[in-house]
Amino acid sequence: MTIRADGRANDQLRDVKITRGWLDHAEGSVLVEFGHTRVLIAASVTEGVPRWRKGSGLGWVTSEYAMLPRSTHTRSDRESIKGRVGGRTHEISRLIGRSLRAVIDYQALGENTIVLDCDVLQADGGTRTASITGAYVALADAVDWLRHRNLLAGEPLTGSVAAVSVGVVGGDPMLDLCYTEDAAAEVDMNVVMSGAGEFIEVQGTAEGKPFDRTTLDDLLELGSAGCVALTRLQEKALAGR
Amino acid sequence: MTIRADGRANDQLRDVKITRGWLDHAEGSVLVEFGHTRVLIAASVTEGVPRWRKGSGLGWVTSEYAMLPRSTHTRSDRESIKGRVGGRTHEISRLIGRSLRAVIDYQALGENTIVLDCDVLQADGGTRTASITGAYVALADAVDWLRHRNLLAGEPLTGSVAAVSVGVVGGDPMLDLCYTEDAAAEVDMNVVMSGAGEFIEVQGTAEGKPFDRTTLDDLLELGSAGCVALTRLQEKALAGR
Amino acid sequence: MTIRADGRANDQLRDVKITRGWLDHAEGSVLVEFGHTRVLIAASVTEGVPRWRKGSGLGWVTSEYAMLPRSTHTRSDRESIKGRVGGRTHEISRLIGRSLRAVIDYQALGENTIVLDCDVLQADGGTRTASITGAYVALADAVDWLRHRNLLAGEPLTGSVAAVSVGVVGGDPMLDLCYTEDAAAEVDMNVVMSGAGEFIEVQGTAEGKPFDRTTLDDLLELGSAGCVALTRLQEKALAGR
Amino acid sequence: MTIRADGRANDQLRDVKITRGWLDHAEGSVLVEFGHTRVLIAASVTEGVPRWRKGSGLGWVTSEYAMLPRSTHTRSDRESIKGRVGGRTHEISRLIGRSLRAVIDYQALGENTIVLDCDVLQADGGTRTASITGAYVALADAVDWLRHRNLLAGEPLTGSVAAVSVGVVGGDPMLDLCYTEDAAAEVDMNVVMSGAGEFIEVQGTAEGKPFDRTTLDDLLELGSAGCVALTRLQEKALAGR
């Protein structure tokens, strides 16, 4: 059995911290940390919805993900300066938005839009799953903000969402990979689940060679357990709202 | 039980046609059809590899996916005119490239690059999985082209790749969704497998509400069976090279 | 006298095929082939006209031309990825649109827009003239589509349009140049004519050194004869609508 | 017979002024005026050639055309701000470069590049033909600059180039159209000729309805005569170098 760099058991999460209200202006905001991975999430509420949805009575939730240039070990060029958003950035933004929309009742939200900006301040693996996990909490705060102003047509949150990465490293299935583990993984999977224990998104990728059904099942187990633990941490962070 | 629009059984593929050599200039080319979905794939071989890989002795395989403006029911604007490649396009290009690289031995390929251009001439659901399935065949032809010129350092193909979409429509798991089924699906999944029956990529998404483990297992079964059938069609198309 | 690569006489067209209805969704579609040159044309009808023309009661016809990356002998980069449409692409799109508009009665078309997408699947010289020749046929089908739905205010087609390339190769004027002839041509000319035998556009360019009036006259003769032959092929393709 | 707005005969040029040396830094520069049309042309010489031509021993000549935002009757947006060069701009830049290259001996030029920047300060029709006519003079001065520094391998100019617009307005063929004539023209043609009276480029376009061979011949005559007159004005401007 491989011993993990930081001494964790294979089915153990890193230290996870969820700090609400990190920003003064945003309707909801969270600084979420999974070990050294640190993502600042701002939930912005605006009245109205995108043009293609106007007059429908339905709300909208979307997300944008980005990394600060020096969030990584070596500095990356800014996408604003390159003049185009990269494929990876686009893909992760879409994943986060889709994941959160899975627990939204658009009718209850009314014609309001909530944008979740997930900016990675420091990256050490699992930035997309940390973003989803933190974004749910910021979203819940933004929904509260709307509720206190009587701007909702009902309860827009039909559940909670948490996400975690799993992978096979050195032949062993592991939970919540840090950067060095992720870089060495043979299989890489992201699991997004509802608080009720159902799947919202499953994305598994063979990094080196194809993997069999048993491996897939092991990773799904590990990811499910991780999401259950994260759901509890979210509940704790949101307790006493 | 729902009856499918075209009368297929839930576990039945559409008519799949793989026409090799559709283009005169490309080192490998395929017109692949899954029912009304029609993708033209060109495999282009160039000596040398991208800058970051030079001198490594290793080859490279990549892919670009795009849709013609009127491949869809209503015309879409060209990405060349919009001046930026959309998130979906990027995401699918990356998926195709990653899927094919899972069966490539870079050492054996030597410092050669193969680009797979997948241009959707007509879209009726499953364009990304049709692209992967067809691209493998074009890739095999491009590898042959290199082999006949003694430009390889060994056998670069470590296996074959096929892909298919599955989903839950009206409560029923179904194989190889056409556009109307895809638009109505509650769960949407793409399964990419090797010819040896192992997973290369699994991407499942809850479209409406989260799904449970049983549904996930049903879809994986259906997708696996579909990939086995597609692998046979690829072998048949490539027979007698 | 030079003997042409494929044995044609200097005043002879390549094999020209016009296949209507190649796409299921488009209101008009044509796969046009001039020898190895193969262009897929989709005519898309939309109600309404661009903003600057609204309320005028007049219709609009426009075109976009593009080449698939591997339509050429060596692969070209996608303009969508480069983030800008090249000068040559723009120029040809404008030429095609202008040529077709020469036979359109905007009043009769009513406030409808027809976009002609000309995507070159394989290039072997003469892609712009093949596009114009094929686009007229797709346009005629799209006009029929509007007519059958009683969406026209009259007959919008005031004539037909055909186009062909001519040039001087090895001192000899020749009709319908293939790629290798085009690359070697001393003078290069595109002739666009109406079915009634009048000129819509004439573009002649000295590739190496200036040319005299006699050469110009010879090329105009050759081009006119070519357009007459193409007009007949268009009529045949459209016969029995 | 139509009487022209400014009282000119149909075969008469506007007042044409060619002022050399308008700029202090450029190796050649010309302010060319065709009536109210005013184009500032700078010829910039740089040692070396574009990458694709390096080591060939051959030189290169190219051009860029642009309009100041308020050169036109109503202000146009800057292409730098729109972030893309329009189709018309591209097309004219290409035409000017091609026209000048028709009288260049690349071998004699040696591995030097001359860029002709044609910036329209005021537009009143015929900006592209005025640009070509003026650019030839600036080019000649830049070639002199190279000659005086012994940087040439021979005489790079194999002839001179002049250009003029012609058109059919109110049924009458006319020379050198101003903006209002151009806007009303039924046929529009640009004729680029060498000083020796041969054609370099001929571009004729039906603006309203197709035109017959007789009209084409009339316009070619008119354009040829105009180019002869412009050639004399160029010679006069360059006299006594």
Added chain:
Amino acid sequence: MTIRADGRANDQLRDVKITRGWLDHAEGSVLVEFGHTRVLIAASVTEGVPRWRKGSGLGWVTSEYAMLPRSTHTRSDRESIKGRVGGRTHEISRLIGRSLRAVIDYQALGENTIVLDCDVLQADGGTRTASITGAYVALADAVDWLRHRNLLAGEPLTGSVAAVSVGVVGGDPMLDLCYTEDAAAEVDMNVVMSGAGEFIEVQGTAEGKPFDRTTLDDLLELGSAGCVALTRLQEKALAGR
């Protein structure tokens, strides 16, 4: 004491020429020359204001600055071709607009927009201050144009604006630096003042090492005197409107 390249005293302006009405179409236009620096300025009036200001009853004044590619000693690439406006261009455009807006009464201007296009035809230092000085004159002419058509709600000009560069070269404070002086300056400052002798903008930059308060005071004196002289030249140019 350093002797200046062109023999000027340290507190002496270059020859300044302000030529009004250089363009036929623009509502105001000026060719302004500070020695070899030559900027063409067009003031364009349009009815209405940008979207964010509609219905306010207030006007708007803005500016765009650009350099022709060969205005400089060696040719620069066009920003239209690079596809993005550089930082320096943006910064100067903003400075010019801000400076002119300091003497505008938006209420009196009514819902009209005036755009000042400042295109540098030849650059020899001080292009931004020459632009501001000339743009005020073009603006005054554009305001007159509006006044003569009774399109104003009062007098929109609350004063005049002039600008000049100052700097420390070889230890000596100097007025109105030419390019070679500017390139050698230890401190570089732009002073924008109203005709009433008050400051609109002051921008001082240490090019080599920080500078003390005495130097700052000297430069402010020099710049103020320069602006007074320029104000007189503007008045003279506008006399007898």
Added chain:
Amino acid sequence: MTIRADGRANDQLRDVKITRGWLDHAEGSVLVEFGHTRVLIAASVTEGVPRWRKGSGLGWVTSEYAMLPRSTHTRSDRESIKGRVGGRTHEISRLIGRSLRAVIDYQALGENTIVLDCDVLQADGGTRTASITGAYVALADAVDWLRHRNLLAGEPLTGSVAAVSVGVVGGDPMLDLCYTEDAAAEVDMNVVMSGAGEFIEVQGTAEGKPFDRTTLDDLLELGSAGCVALTRLQEKALAGR
């Protein structure tokens, strides 16, 4: 006399906090806070210099400034998504880089590059001056990092840099404006000074109407005193390195 929103005296700074080492990967990093304004600064060291400086033996220091979309009261669109960096962003990035370079000895730095990324996490006025003040501290840490690895050719820092905003609000000169003060200011000035009390950059702008020399002098006094205080805070933050 106006009483300030937060009860400060007119010549009083907000609470300023400088937290070093906020990031794990960067060679220098600072979270700088001026009241509610919060900027994260990362100093990235790379061996080598930009192409135009190679082989000179000289180093380079540059900066990029950006705001997170929800750093402001209402969310702004990302510049990466707009595909272009705005004028204000460019201008501030240039100011920060220029200010830091004023205290750099390029020779002593050797051919190393230091990039200062200043990302505004929360904006409440004075983000550019907070960035400069914090960036100096991150720069000092990055220089230490180089020193400990013996990668320097001497002491690259010739001094320190601090910056502060001043302005006239309600007729009173005030130090270190917060957002609401800045929005109401009649005059707005940024003062950048060396630790030795000399000016590096002075930028004063009339927001409403021009200002006189006395006002300018008052603001310079106020700014100078503010910079002295900030210099002390920087020294304290860096003490005991």
